[in-house]
Amino acid sequence: MDLVANNLSYKPDDQYHLNEVSFNFKEGNLYTILGRTLSGKTTLLKTIAGLLTPDSGEIEFDGKNFLKIPVWERNVAMVYQQFINYPHLNVFENIAFPLKQRKIDQSIIKEKVMDALKSVGLLGYENRKIQELSGGQQQRVSLARSLVKNAKILLLDEPLVNLDYKLREQLREEFKNLFSKGLADETILIYSTTDPRETMELNGEVIVLDEGKVLQVGPAKEIFENPNSLKVAEISNDPPMNIIEAKISDNHIKFEGIDVEAPQHLSKLTQDGLKIGLRSSDIELNENGHEFEVELAEISGSETLLHLKRGKTKIIVSIEEVLNFKIHDKIKINFKIDKAYAFHADGKLASSPFGGLNG
Structure with a gap:
């Protein structure tokens, strides 16, 4: 099941947030959207999630018009920059929340939550309060809550940007290991970042975005070795080339x-x-x-x-x-x-x- 977009544009003010963006995301693959702040990364992810409606263009998923499918029926999970957790619930309850909303059997909920905790390295933390966790642990709770949904499309919007350098390095490695093991064969994973090093380490297909336009698409190695323009060379290097x-x-x-x-x-x-x-x-x-x-x-x-x-x-x-x-x-x-x-x-x-x- 491919996620395909043709000529997506979104211009709520005098500037394009998305400018004729097209892509073809295939199931079972990791895609990284690389771009500076205000390049359109979050806008693109919100459009896929259904939180924004483009001015023009089309999105198809599994051959269906995705733009006509309500948000709650899109089977999309999104992890944001900020740690979005429920402070009055413990770790287990936070992760189980979307499953309880679907009225899934308690035994299945427990099995799925424990599997997700294991995936993100938080086994043994299920009874902790959110306030007792570090920033990195809270972000892992957000990721685990997305994993239990078994979403066909998983969106991660700069999930490490608000962490300190050492924790960011540690969690990036954990993410990489998790992604390399594979979530599900049919899952499409889309990860946005401003960090070229993060892009190279995740080593997926890369979409370089700038001012709402796609500048280059290709494997991480190809983008690094053969940037097709000065702009891509600057964006894909830190410090800029x-x-x-x-x-x-x-x-x-x-x-x-x-x-x-x-x-x-x-x-x-x-x-x-x-x-x-x-x-x-x-x-x-x-x-x-x-x-x-x-x-x-x-x-x-x-x-x-x-x-x-x-x-x-x-x-x-x-x-x-x-x-x-x-x-x-x-x-x-x-x-x-x-x-x-x-x-x-x-x-x-x-x-x-x-x-x-x-x-």
């Missing part, structure tokens, strides 16, 4: 007085107006390298992010160690130029180190 205005001539890349030999996949590009893309992890400190000035140094865990400039060029470098630099310090770096991308003036991909289109 460095973009450098450069000129390629005589098999050399030149900018800001820097002259480096072009790698083979870029050597045939000679047109003006090219932009070179390099990930922050593909630039390294080197005493014999090119001099840049430090604008900012950020320490995040065991990683240091250096914001550097040279002339009009600004880049970010990520170093896997804690380093102490001050503003205006001069440092020298080298580019792993064989990892460089090239984009045309209109933003489309010209060439990638992974064999992306060249034209």
Whole structure:
């Protein structure tokens, strides 16, 4: 049973929240919607759930017009950013709530709830009050309540965004293990996030969304290795991919007085107006390298992010160690130029180190 949309548009104000969005989600698969804040991710999920009605377009599920099916009959479960649980009920009662609403037999309810608790790692917590749980545990209760419904479509709207870094890492791993085991063969799982790393770790089919438009669709690896445009390259990397205005001539890349030999996949590009893309992890400190000035140094865990400039060029470098630099310090770096991308003036991909289109 496929969930298929054609040209969904939703424009409640002067801006499109969805702009002719089309997709084909197949049962038994995980899909990740990747986009910045206000890209239309939540709007899309609410449209699928029936909480919003699009201005135009169609959605079909199992060959039926989904837009004409009432919310309560859509067999859709949704987990939100906020922990939506019932504070007056304990963990077991929270998870059992949708089953009790259907007047399902008590013995079946108990079996389903205990299975869901096991799936999310909360066995033994069934009698706890919601207020006694951590943020991550509360989110797992929300997920378990969705699982017991055996919904054909499970929507997760940035479920980890409000958790601290360490807990987010832990719960992401648990989600990944849960998803990889498979919920049900006929379940369609749609997960939205702003985090490119989360997208790559979940490793499903990815839909890159920006300002309500679908920019690229494909496996996570393909999106990472061959972003089809500058915009996708920025959205699918954290920090965003460095973009450098450069000129390629005589098999050399030149900018800001820097002259480096072009790698083979870029050597045939000679047109003006090219932009070179390099990930922050593909630039390294080197005493014999090119001099840049430090604008900012950020320490995040065991990683240091250096914001550097040279002339009009600004880049970010990520170093896997804690380093102490001050503003205006001069440092020298080298580019792993064989990892460089090239984009045309209109933003489309010209060439990638992974064999992306060249034209």
